[in-house]
């Protein structure tokens with residue numbers, strides 16, 4: 001999102017007619033729509049959701065009571081994962097991506113590890129991955145499918161039965177499957193590309209991490225969950241004598257193409273390593289708050305040289321403005337200081353930072369990346385066919401939330417409710433809270449839940 005907001009006037013008469021038609025059955029709406037659409041709107045670059053697990057949406061509103069921890073929440077998450085089939089996941093992801101798009105997210109990095117049947121046997125022809133690609137195409141959101149390597153249930157622990165469908169057996173097998181997926185999806189859609197992820201240092205043994213560092217093509221964006229929980233750090237230190245960040249450095253994975261997700265519990269040395277390597281760091285502030293993870297050192301990481309980006313992760317809420325705001329609010333609460341990130345920096349995290357993390361402006365670390373990293377430039381080398389800088393949202397500047405706001409301070413006042421229009425690749429995909437072809441995302445998720453009732457919440461205790 002450009003912080004130099006520009007006015008964009010009302011849409012053409014066809015859209016005005018559409019608004020009148022749509023409002024005919026909703027008394028009182030016509031006047032509001034006419035007023036808001038005649039007002040100059042504020043244009044912002046398209047927010048990029050750099051960390052998503054689409055199926056975690058099933059947990060919204062069902063895990064927030066009764067206490068617990070990240071680890072008890074994870075048991076409920078496994079139960080949700082067990083229910084997925086390619087057919088159901090395509091429908092669920094379509095609903096989630098539609099909500100994401102109407103909230104203003106124009107691109108998503110889907111950290112995807114539900115690859116196989118529950119018994120670990122593979123689906124034919126990348127069925128789960130194709131389901132997610134079709135969902136993104138149906139919505140019109142830009143998707144970078146971060147196909148994830150997941151091999152272990154913890155340090156020196158095999159996968160549990162509920163994790164079996166996540167696993168590929170070895171880094172070599174995953175590298176082969178990921179490359180085949182990349183080839184299978186190549187050319188199918190300008191909206192979809194295939195990236196990579198290693199789930200975490202607890203889920204991928206050290207030798208397998210080394211193999212990824214050596215053999216994953218260098219232009220592929222790579223993501224990893226990093227130090228979300230103190231327990232991961234303690235287990236890593238006990239098993240390897242290194243922090244998770246130190247371990248990633250040892251195996252050769254710290255580089256500009258790496259995105260570290262969460263990066264919550266870091267030592268000063270970790271911060272320096274991540275900054276010096278010019279990694280991207282994907283903060284997920286609403287998720288980290290909801291799960292009680294802690295507040296990561298985002299300002300220190302940015303000062304050290306990392307690029308800060310944002311993700312909604314578990315989708316307890318889907319709202320790019322709430323992520324921007326929560327990033328700054330966490331910093332203020334921890335530091336007792338206002339203005340830790342300027343509104344322009346928050347906007348850059350949601351836009352240029354996310355594009356860098358997902359490789360939408362070409363591989364991170366190339367010469368153009370310096371401009372992307374340190375300013376709000378619109379680098380378009382590399383994957384120029386994606387034209388990411390054409391993705392944008394138009395915002396209502398005169399809602400109850402935004403009236404009176406200086407345009408460049410909207411990251412601290414607006415919400416997804418203020419998104420008037422969402423444009424990806426030159427095509428409008430959402431307008432005033434509804435998807436242009438799929439309608440109200442609430443109807444989509446309600447219909448999904450009607451046909452796929454959720455299992456009862458797990459009562460299992462903490463598990464590592």
Ligand SMILES: [Zn+2]
Pocket residue numbers: 051053111225261313
């Ligand atoms: Zn995650």
